[in-house]
Amino acid sequence: MGRRAGLAVAPGAAAFPGVRVTADPVPPPRAGTVVPGRPGAWILSSQAISPAGQPVSTLPAACAGAGPKAPDPGQCLESQGYREAIAYEPASRYWPLQWIETGIFLALALALAGFCFWRLGRGRT
Numbered sequence: 001m002g003r004r005a006g007l008a009v010a011p012g013a014a015a016f017p018g019v020r021v022t023a024d025p026v027p028p029p030r031a032g033t034v035v036p037g038r039p040g041a042w043i044l045s046s047q048a049i050s051p052a053g054q055p056v057s058t059l060p061a062a063c064a065g066a067g068p069k070a071p072d073p074g075q076c077l078e079s080q081g082y083r084e085a086i087a088y089e090p091a092s093r094y095w096p097l098q099w100i101e102t103g104i105f106l107a108l109a110l111a112l113a114g115f116c117f118w119r120l121g122r123g124r125t
Contacts, residue, residue, distance in 0.1 A: 038088065
C-alpha cells in the first residue's frame with residue numbers, strides 16, 4: 001500500500017479499530033462459495049444444518065480427522081445427512097438493489113439539505 005493510500009485509509013482505521021482495512025484486491029471466490037445453479041449470487045449467510053434441522057458449529061467426530069488418511073469433510077458430512085443452508089440474493093437483483101439504495105441516500109440528502117436551508121433561514125430573521 002502506497003503512502004497516499006495509507007493516508008486515505010488512516011481515518012477509517014482509527015474510527016474502526018477492530019476492522020482490518022486493506023487496499024489489497026479482493027481475492028477470487030474459493031470453492032464452496034458459489035450457490036449451485038445460481039452463478040453470481042450474493043451470499044448473505046451460510047451454515048451447516050444437522051439431520052435434525054439444527055444449526056451446527058463444530059464437525060462431528062467422525063468427520064474431524066486429521067492427517068493424510070482423514071476423510072473429505074464435505075463428503076463425510078453429506079453421507080451423515082448434514083446439509084448447508086445458504087441465504088442469498090440472486091445476481092438479477094443487483095441493479096434493483098442499487099437503485100433502491102441510491103433512492104434512499106438521495107432522499108436523505110434532500111431531507112438534510114432542506115433542513116439546513118430551513119435552519120439557516122430561521123437564523124436570519
